[in-house]
Amino acid sequence: MTKLLHKYWKTAAMAASSYVGDSPLFLIDYLLRLLRVIVLLSIWRTILAGKGTVSGMTLDAVLTYTLVAEVFAAQLSPRTTLDEVFWNGTIVGRLLQPLGIFGQFSADMFGRWLFEFSVFSVPLLLFAPLLGVSALPAGAGAAGLFVLSLALAISVGLAIEFVFGGLLVLLQLPHWAVSQVRGAITTLLSGAIVPLALLPQGVGAAFAWMPFASMASAPLQIYTGTGEPLELLALQVGWSIVLWPLAHWLWRVSRERMVAYGG
Amino acid sequence: MAGNVEPGTDQRRRTNDERAIPQNKHRSSFIVRPSSPILRRNIWRLLRLWKLYALLDFTFLLADLKLALTWYISDGIVNLASVTATLLLADRFAGIGAWGRYEVVFLLGYATVVSGLMNMFFGYNVLTISRRLGRGQLDHTLIQPQPIWLSLLTEGFMPFSGSPMLLPGIALLVWSASRLSLAITPGWLALLALNLAASSVVVLAFSFLWGSLAFWAPRAAEEISSSSIRLLYQLKGFPLDGLGSLLLSGMLTVLPVGFVAWYPCRALLGLDPLAWSRWITPLAALSFAIVTSWIFRKGMRYYGSTGSQRYSSLGHRG
Numbered sequence: 001m002t003k004l005l006h007k008y009w010k011t012a013a014m015a016a017s018s019y020v021g022d023s024p025l026f027l028i029d030y031l032l033r034l035l036r037v038i039v040l041l042s043i044w045r046t047i048l049a050g051k052g053t054v055s056g057m058t059l060d061a062v063l064t065y066t067l068v069a070e071v072f073a074a075q076l077s078p079r080t081t082l083d084e085v086f087w088n089g090t091i092v093g094r095l096l097q098p099l100g101i102f103g104q105f106s107a108d109m110f111g112r113w114l115f116e117f118s119v120f121s122v123p124l125l126l127f128a129p130l131l132g133v134s135a136l137p138a139g140a141g142a143a144g145l146f147v148l149s150l151a152l153a154i155s156v157g158l159a160i161e162f163v164f165g166g167l168l169v170l171l172q173l174p175h176w177a178v179s180q181v182r183g184a185i186t187t188l189l190s191g192a193i194v195p196l197a198l199l200p201q202g203v204g205a206a207f208a209w210m211p212f213a214s215m216a217s218a219p220l221q222i223y224t225g226t227g228e229p230l231e232l233l234a235l236q237v238g239w240s241i242v243l244w245p246l247a248h249w250l251w252r253v254s255r256e257r258m259v260a261y262g263g
Numbered sequence: 264m265a266g267n268v269e270p271g272t273d274q275r276r277r278t279n280d281e282r283a284i285p286q287n288k289h290r291s292s293f294i295v296r297p298s299s300p301i302l303r304r305n306i307w308r309l310l311r312l313w314k315l316y317a318l319l320d321f322t323f324l325l326a327d328l329k330l331a332l333t334w335y336i337s338d339g340i341v342n343l344a345s346v347t348a349t350l351l352l353a354d355r356f357a358g359i360g361a362w363g364r365y366e367v368v369f370l371l372g373y374a375t376v377v378s379g380l381m382n383m384f385f386g387y388n389v390l391t392i393s394r395r396l397g398r399g400q401l402d403h404t405l406i407q408p409q410p411i412w413l414s415l416l417t418e419g420f421m422p423f424s425g426s427p428m429l430l431p432g433i434a435l436l437v438w439s440a441s442r443l444s445l446a447i448t449p450g451w452l453a454l455l456a457l458n459l460a461a462s463s464v465v466v467l468a469f470s471f472l473w474g475s476l477a478f479w480a481p482r483a484a485e486e487i488s489s490s491s492i493r494l495l496y497q498l499k500g501f502p503l504d505g506l507g508s509l510l511l512s513g514m515l516t517v518l519p520v521g522f523v524a525w526y527p528c529r530a531l532l533g534l535d536p537l538a539w540s541r542w543i544t545p546l547a548a549l550s551f552a553i554v555t556s557w558i559f560r561k562g563m564r565y566y567g568s569t570g571s572q573r574y575s576s577l578g579h580r581g
Contacts, residue, residue, distance in 0.1 A: 028473075028487060032494045035518060038510065039498050046360040046505025047352065174330060177337035184344035194348045200355050 004099075011104055012111030030120045037070040037124070040193070041131060055197040055204075061224045062195060063133045068223050069192050069216065071121045071135070074113050075150060076192055076216040077183075078157035080105035082165040083175040091258065101251070106158060138225025145229045149219035152236035156214045159243035166250025169258050191217030197226065211239040305413055312417035320421040331424070338427035342378075346371045346435070349500045362502045365442040366532055372435030373531075374499040374524035377462045379429025382421075385467060389419030391492065393474035396562075397485030399571035411563075443532070451531070454541050458527035461548035465522040466495060468551035471559055478562030481573050499523040515547070522547050 041063055048059045057065070069076060082105055085091040097104060128135035137143040164182055168175055187193055189212035196204040196217050207213055214236040221227025324331040353359055353367035362370065381390055388394045392415075395401055404414045440447060474488035498520045503511060515521040522544050530540035537543075 029490045032490055032518075035513075036494055036497060039501070039503070039506065039514070039520070042506045042510065043359075043501050043503075046502070047356055049360075049505075051356075174333060177333050181337045181340050184341040188344045188348055194352060198355060199348075199351045203351060 007099055008103060008107040011099070011107040012114065014108075014111065027119070030116075033070065033073075033120065034124065037067060038131065040066050040070075041133060055201075057195060057197055057224075057226050060134060061226055062198070064135065065195055065220050065224050065226070067124070067128055067131070067133045067135055069220055071124050072150065072219075073192070074116055075154055076157070076219065077186055077190065078109060078154050078161060078215075080109045080158075080161055080165075082161060083168055083179050086165070086168055086258070087175045102158075102162060102247075109158075137223050142222055142225050142229075145233070146219055146223045149222045149229070149233055149236060152233065152240060153215050153219045155240045156211055156236060156243060159240060159247045160211060160215070162247035163243060163250055166247065166254045169254040170250065186212050186215065189213065190215045191220065195220070195226075197221075209235070211243060214239045305410065308409065309413060309416060312413070313420050316417055316420040317422050320423045320425075324423050334424060335427050339431070342375065342428045342431055345496070346375060346500055359502050360504050361534065362504075365439045366528075366534070367502065368435055368439035369443065369532060370502065370524050370528045371500050372432050372437075372439055373459070373462075373528050375428060375432030375435060376459055377432075377466060377499070377523055378496060379426070379432045380459065380463045381466055382428050383425035384416075384420055384463075386419040386421040386425055389415055390467065390470055391474070391486075391488040392471050393477040393484050393486065393488035396474060396477035396566075396571070397481040397573065399481070399573040401566065401571065445532070455531060458531060458541065458544050461545040462523055462527055464548035465519050465544070465551050466492070468548070468555040469495065469519055472551070472555045475555075475558045475562040478566050481571055494518070495520055495523055499525075501525070519547065519551065 044062050044066060045059065048054060048062060052058070085094055094101065094104065099107075125135050137146055164178060167173065168178055189207050189210055191207065191213055192215075196207050196213060198204070199207065208217065214232075218227070218232040218236050222229050222232060349359075349367065349371055353362075353364050358364050359367055388400075395404070404411055404418070407414050445451070470488045470492050473491040474484070476484040476487055495518075498514075503514055503521050503525045506514060511521070515526065526535075526540075527544040529535040530537075530543065
């Protein structure tokens with residue numbers, strides 16, 4: 001077991017260190033993200049100025065929601081390199097590795113998170129007061145439940161990732177098109193940019209039942225104390241239970257049909 | 264078959280030496296002399312190449328209808344999703360800040376048309392130029408017997424496969440304009456066209472400005488154009504009126520998100536009190552184009568002396 005964990009850890013460590021291989025220019029990406037969150041905070045201040053509480057959300061809650069969504073952006077929309085390796089053919093090498101396919105891609109993803117978390121997420125949390133935002137959760141209970149909800153959000157997100165991976169192979173879809181569509185739909189439906197409660201009522205309520213909402217909206221609502229934690233957690237568990245068997249089944253039926261070229 | 268055989272080392276070196284273009288050659292490929300017959304020839308060639316690439320794009324679409332349909336549908340969904348959040352917010356709050364509901368729709372339409380124009384004219388990684396530079400693919404452009412600006416203006420032209428974003432944008436513009444009490448005159452339409460072109464130039468210049476870093480750091484900066492474009496596009500559909508003066512200045516200079524849609528729309532909708540506000544975006548486009556041209560030329564000179572260490576016989580990253 002220790003040996004197996006060591007292998008996954010090494011995969012994660014390689015992914016984490018791959019960022020700094022060439023030059024510090026990759027940091028510009030984080031600078032651009034910081035600018036984005038500053039602009040989004042300003043836009044919310046404009047929209048909600050003088051409006052008081054809207055659909056159970058105060059301006060302060062929305063600002064915290066936006067900031068925390070950016071801090072945990074990678075976790076709230078987990079992406080492995082699965083579709084990329086289908087495209088460039090390196091899936092062949094991955095299949096030869098003595099690790100489970102779900103495990104190695106997840107380890108790789110966790111490794112990239114480690115780096116991003118230390119370079120961007122933690123500093124953003126620490127500097128939140130400078131942006132005029134409280135990064136604190138609604139309470140100690142909310143903080144604890146957020147951790148649980150975040151873990152479930154990652155679980156749902158990863159299941160969706162492998163479902164899409166299986167569909168890519170099964171339906172022979174162009175990976176760029178699917179990746180773009182998925183990114184756009186996830187951003188809109190997950191509530192990562194705009195809280196679902198602030199959308200027109202029928203629309204927000206409908207989005208809240210979809211699996212994408214379990215990826216971002218649920219943990220963020222729990223963090224800001226603007227949702228019913230038990231209901232949200234139950235929905236996340238439900239989607240995990242539905243999606244993981246589907247991902248396994250899709251992978252099982254599609255792996256024999258995989259055609260890889262390139263690399 | 265002979266064409267597939269890798270040339271010997273000596274041959275390869277000679278080919279590379281021939282490809283290395285001297286500095287003054289780079290310079291001449293950028294300079295446009297308005298009165299010269301070369302310019303007239305180049306414009307004629309530009310139109311012919313656009314026609315050629317349009318035909319190629321159409322053929323590409325017809326070659327695989329399933330793939331074409333997939334791209335059309337996916338582009339449509341991506342486009343719809345990118346404006347839906349702002350549309351829903353504008354609907355819920357009857358506008359955003361000083362912008363009314365249909366003024367926000369106009370802003371979104373304008374922003375979508377700009378993205379559509381970029382997709383249509385600068386596909387195949389011309390817009391995301393850092394990818395071409397970072398992957399060593401600039402050599403493919405340099406060996407062509409025509410100025411580099413002509414290649415970059417034509418290679419990415421894809422009027423059919425690039426249209427899924429343009430058409431909904433035009434629809435949003437028309438819909439919002441019909442709901443707003445705008446005095447639509449030929450002069451106003453000309454200003455709209457001028458501002459759309461200027462906004463497109465700002466986006467292109469910004470991408471090339473950042474993308475030029477890939478001349479010096481091909482691997483690290485390979486995706487920098489896409490990062491900068493993504494940021495512009497993520498924020499393009501929001502009214503920026505509420506930003507502080509410092510941040511707003513930054514959004515009109517260092518990171519010109521404001522010129523993608525917000526400022527030109529403010530001017531065209533009469534929300535800006537300045538009489539000459541309609542000319543600001545074209546002037547900004549000119550400034551960005553000059554700065555970018557200078558930086559890109561410096562990068563080209565550097566490239567002329569070093570080439571790309573990532574070039575391989577496949578023209579891909581190494």
